[in-house]
Amino acid sequence: MTYCVGLKLDRGLVFAADTRTNAGLDNVSTFKKLHVWEKPGERVITLLSAGNLAVTQAVVSILTEHIAGGLDGNRATLMNVETMFQAARLVGSAVREVRQIDGEALEASAENFFVTFILGGQIKGEEPRLFQVYSAGNFIEVSDDTPYLQIGEHKYGKPILDRVTHADMRLGEGAKMILLSFDSTLRSNLSVGLPIDLLLYNKDSFSSERQLRIEKDDPYFRKLSKAWSDALRDAFTEIEELEV
Known part of the structure; x- marks a missing residue:
């Protein structure tokens, strides 16, 4: 399983993804799940x-190979589409x-094809945008009412979001909240x-x-975790008990 969050704010975007994958309790590995394509000054x-994991890696490889093979401009790629909506359509494709x-082979071997993606960014000429892409290749765009998206094991981290x-949060505030x-x-x-990858x-x-990886012994994350636990305990103590 995994957990990823994308957040759209007035000042920009914040992305975070864990790196754990497992095929049973004795087969745990680390793989990067945050991928970036960049053309400085443009997108x-x-x-x-x-x-x-095999499916998500295949999707990322297709998108990357299309960029390498589409330098002549004849193929639509993440590096030449004009809008993020068109980029979301490429991911869906x-x-x-x-x-x-x-x-068919996955279904025959009892494997599943379940994948989800969060796609976000900015292409010059439009505002930053954020999308969620589903296993069928269809997608939705984040709304002003709920300016974040979660994929993977999202239920435990949803309440604070x-x-x-x-x-109007600062990006640093958004990153703190996501952590x-x-x-x-x-x-x-x-x-x-x-580790957690953060952008x-x-x-x-x-x-x-502005990218970093939060490792196991990261001092800020450890401080953040302890402060949050202490604050929750204090808040719980200060609320009056139920009298029956």
């Missing part, structure tokens, strides 16, 4: 992936292409694990330079 496109090739998110969402998920589900994208910067 930054980020893709988060959850689900069957790649999902359907993998399904056409591998779907519902309670705290507001569009707290991850902290809650890590405590409740062993299928999600560190903060400043609107109109067309640069992905």
